[in-house]
Amino acid sequence: MALTNKPRVIIVVTILVIGIIGGTLIAASLVPTNTENDTLKITLLANAGIMIESDGLRIYVDPVDLPSNYSDLPADIILVTHPHGDHYQTDVIDMLQKDDTVNIFPSNMSDAVTLYDAIGVEPLDQVQVGTVNITAFYMYTWAPAPFEASHPPENNWTSYIIDINGFVVFHAGDSKNLPEYQQIAGQIDVVCLPLGPGCQTMAGYEVVEAIQDLDADYFIPIHFTEGNEQLFMLEYGDDIAD
Known part of the structure; x- marks a missing residue:
């Protein structure tokens, strides 16, 4: 995943985004300022949903809990x-489908794969869609005994590495800070990581450790309740900048 020919501008709408350059937090919020074809826009949706737009794609x-006007998108x-x-x-x-929509789901979701004629993937599978390279990556959690993990590794559910003309976005889904992240450290531009709850995903300082391990330029929090992203930054912002 060579990081070449990157879009010059990343635009993030209606979300908290933290830029980490040279150990310094360079931004708290970015808003649309540019509509050139070489821009990339990320919109935070409900829960862990995001929408990425770049050059007409x-x-x-x-995506969950979207209002009906998203049928226009x-x-x-x-x-x-x-x-x-x-x-x-x-x-x-259903609402987001068009004739040529490419649906990519974990192979474990066999009924959904059949229903939407989707491409079923497991961790480390790659799918090329036009200029976009998508790598399914690991996504799982663990729980202390005697409890069972809500996202067991044997299900082979997937996070995603999305490479758009060399600009790389990583969406972790519901994960802990996984040892496999070392395999992609330094190869990601934007990491989208959950903030909790800790019984379901990484949380608290574990998120800081994941940010540090992945070594990306930007961090976007996902999977949080209203206000928790601000509380997270109040408590851990200095740790992210270190």
Whole structure:
């Protein structure tokens, strides 16, 4: 995943985005300022959902709870990390479809793969869609005994590495800070990481450690309740900048 020919501008709408350059937090919020073809726009949706737009291409990851006017913004690509109801909703997937939408789901979601004629993937599978290279990556959690993990590794659910003309976005889905992140350290421009709850995903200082391990330029928090992203930055902002 060579980081070449990157878009010059990253535009992030309606979200908190933290730029980490040279150990310094360079931004708290970025808003649309440029509409050139070489820009990339990321919009935070409900829960862990994001919408990526670049040069006429629209990619959704885990779209849920979208208002009906999103039917005017159909998907070129839809990525789903796992079948939990706060990440996968058939009515939303239906609303975003057009004739040539490419749907990419974990192979474990066999009924959904069949329903949407989707491409089923497992960690480390790659799919090329036009100029976009998508790598399915690891996504799992663990729990202390005697509890069972809500996202067990044997399900082979997937996070996604999305390479758009050399600009790389990583969406972690519902994950802990995984040892496999060392495999992609320094190769990501934007990391989208969950803030909790800790029984379901990484949380607290574990998120800081994941940011440091992945060594990206930008961090976008996902999977949080209202206000928790601000509380997270108040508590851990200095640690992210270190």
